[in-house]
Amino acid sequence: MKRITIADVAQHAKVSKSTVSQYLNKRYDYMAENTKQRIEEAIKELDYRPNIVARSLKQKSTMTVGVIVANILHSFSTQVIRAIEDFCHLQDFHLIVCNADDDPEKEKRYIEMLRAKQVDGIIIFPTGDNVELYQEIVQSNYPIMFVDRLVPEVPIPSVMLDNEKAAGLAVQHFVEKGYERIGIITNVIRNVTPRMERINGYKKVLKENGLSINEDYIRKMQVSCVQEALHDMLSLDEPIQAVLAGNDLTLMEILKYVKKHRIRVPEDLAIIGIDDVSFANFYEPALTIVEQPAFEIGKKAAELLLNKIQKKDVEEELDVYRFEPTLIVRQSS
Amino acid sequence: MKRITIADVAQHAKVSKSTVSQYLNKRYDYMAENTKQRIEEAIKELDYRPNIVARSLKQKSTMTVGVIVANILHSFSTQVIRAIEDFCHLQDFHLIVCNADDDPEKEKRYIEMLRAKQVDGIIIFPTGDNVELYQEIVQSNYPIMFVDRLVPEVPIPSVMLDNEKAAGLAVQHFVEKGYERIGIITNVIRNVTPRMERINGYKKVLKENGLSINEDYIRKMQVSCVQEALHDMLSLDEPIQAVLAGNDLTLMEILKYVKKHRIRVPEDLAIIGIDDVSFANFYEPALTIVEQPAFEIGKKAAELLLNKIQKKDVEEELDVYRFEPTLIVRQSS
DNA sequence: CTGTTAGCGCTTTCAA
DNA sequence: TTGAAAGCGCTAACAG
Numbered sequence A, B: 001m002k003r004i005t006i007a008d009v010a011q012h013a014k015v016s017k018s019t020v021s022q023y024l025n026k027r028y029d030y031m032a033e034n035t036k037q038r039i040e041e042a043i044k045e046l047d048y049r050p051n052i053v054a055r056s057l058k059q060k061s062t063m064t065v066g067v068i069v070a071n072i073l074h075s076f077s078t079q080v081i082r083a084i085e086d087f088c089h090l091q092d093f094h095l096i097v098c099n100a101d102d103d104p105e106k107e108k109r110y111i112e113m114l115r116a117k118q119v120d121g122i123i124i125f126p127t128g129d130n131v132e133l134y135q136e137i138v139q140s141n142y143p144i145m146f147v148d149r150l151v152p153e154v155p156i157p158s159v160m161l162d163n164e165k166a167a168g169l170a171v172q173h174f175v176e177k178g179y180e181r182i183g184i185i186t187n188v189i190r191n192v193t194p195r196m197e198r199i200n201g202y203k204k205v206l207k208e209n210g211l212s213i214n215e216d217y218i219r220k221m222q223v224s225c226v227q228e229a230l231h232d233m234l235s236l237d238e239p240i241q242a243v244l245a246g247n248d249l250t251l252m253e254i255l256k257y258v259k260k261h262r263i264r265v266p267e268d269l270a271i272i273g274i275d276d277v278s279f280a281n282f283y284e285p286a287l288t289i290v291e292q293p294a295f296e297i298g299k300k301a302a303e304l305l306l307n308k309i310q311k312k313d314v315e316e317e318l319d320v321y322r323f324e325p326t327l328i329v330r331q332s333s
Numbered sequence C: 001c002t003g004t005t006a007g008c009g010c011t012t013t014c015a016a
Numbered sequence D: 001t002t003g004a005a006a007g008c009g010c011t012a013a014c015a016g
Helices: A006-013 A017-024 A033-046 A052-059 A075-090 A104-116 A131-139 A163-176 A193-208 A223-235 A248-260 A294-309 B006-013 B017-024 B033-046 B052-059 B075-090 B104-116 B131-139 B163-176 B193-208 B223-235 B248-260 B294-309
Strands: A064-069 A094-099 A121-124 A144-147 A158-161 A182-187 A218-221 A242-245 A270-274 A288-291 A320-323 A326-328 B064-069 B094-099 B121-124 B144-147 B158-161 B182-187 B218-221 B242-245 B270-274 B288-291 B320-323 B326-328
Touching (some): A006 A033, A017 A033, A064 A075, A064 A294, A075 A094, A075 A294, A075 B094, A094 B075, A104 A121, A104 A131, A121 A294, A131 A144, A144 A294, A158 A294, A163 A182, A163 A193, A163 A242, A163 A288, A182 A223, A182 A248, A193 A218, A218 A223, A223 A248, A248 A270, A294 A320, B006 B017, B006 B033, B017 B033, B064 B075, B064 B294, B075 B094, B094 B104, B104 B121, B121 B294, B144 B294, B158 B163, B158 B294, B163 B193, B163 B242, B163 B270, B163 B288, B163 B326, B182 B223, B193 B218, B218 B223, B223 B248, B242 B248, B248 B270, B294 B320
Parallel strands (some): A064 A121, A121 A144, A144 A158, A158 A320, B064 B094, B121 B144, B144 B158, B158 B320, B182 B218, B242 B270
Antiparallel strands (some): A094 B094, A288 A326, B288 B326
């Protein structure tokens, strides 16, 4: 069951390998109709399939890109991946998907493996902790994009949400609804930028509205401590009246707490979440949400990466592409 | 900025390419300590990284597997992919992920591309409509596994849920709770096996309990028509008292309807869903669910595939690996 | 219009 | 213990 190669086809069609190669690459320009047909037949009869690995070796291009996400189980990652896949598919690129689990070591190994595999470029949700490696990549002029997060030390373009605005939209809405004691809970994974930006946006809008900032109302922690934090903020002398969930996981923890303690939403506690969740519109009460355009973000990242790969060097090269969040007002706020 | 190769390293270390190759493959058995060190240094100084494509060409193994899912946005797919990735990672395999969108044409192109790319094996959520291609693959003895679905005509092992039992568990629970008019709604994509199996399980358990089967209570349709179907079943002279949602999307449609029409759950309508959903336990009421072990399914598929690839041909080769569903009783039933 | 030839970067006998 | 040489399957000048 020997794998059949271009040589077999050539022999079978009584032409040379190069002619077959021409045919395969659709360079029929000067090919005799007859030759073409013989090759076509030979291919069919032998059920020949080109070996792309060999081609890649020669051409120094694998037509594949690597994607390293923190965790594919997170729906934002999934959506971004899907968008990337769709875009790449149009240009016949494939995706190698890796989960770094927010572990810088794992991230590093994946980056190295992907480069060893000669993928043409990488899109990555960076942990932020491999600054040296990132630098190296930039210097070697290898196509790479960041998504969702920013690594200030490194000149690699990022495609991400305008996080400050996202938090700001939510807070502004709360303020307009008359809430004054507004809390924010985010879960923190290392010192990744989005969390900070969201908190900044929160503070900024409070200030703009002449409200004071109470550090007791600002909590960063792991997902497992969210309920506790919420409990604290509701037990203060001046308990919060509204809370902004920094992401979907945090939101879900808040909802669990709310259910357990029979807290009325929004009467006792108004809630807004950042990140869309599948159940937002049929939850009771329907959830007010700040949505991020995951698909556009993924698509943009893919587009920019493929441009780089294909050297369509659109000179400019912004450093950060910010996408607009959207506030979807429902019943929980 | 020329890419540096094994030849450069050899030259730099003043040894031959083959010696370097030995070194890279950790065949130090008979290598002089001194040689080893020189090579090590050369590699470091030149910042050499092996080109895996070249190696793959020679070794006829790319250490990567292809995964073709219907849609990565579906959380079951995501979980399976994650499990596959984790397992493969342990053995240094990588994943190329593709979305076939339940489109047989797309599936076909992906299968062909993946083989052309010389991936060592494929795991696929089959559309079921490329029987010829599947046959061909089997005959060429190429490592492949099906997940989630079965294609009866083709002897490719499948890893999947015991769907009949999943539906059965739910129905049995309804019956024990005293419901007699029980409906089932599934969304149908071609004539893929799981849907049928679930309906069979539903019927079987009804019969076992001496209940009659009312075809008006059995509906297969696209997601967009679920609400309408539910409406019908609730408007019958003998309206249903309980409904089984065939998957998560169907469940969500049902919940939307329920909210819109202020139907009390479970008093007016009891609900059970197949497939876990993130909000099951904090929804109001908390949702009774039949869970499928997505991770085990993914892991098993990966394990079996890698076994095949590595020719650990565990003789036996079952055709179908069925996984047990779990009923999680909460408040909606 | 088609064939010859020389690699791409690595592995792997086989000799030395 | 190390090196020379052939070859994996394909592409791309360059001849003819």
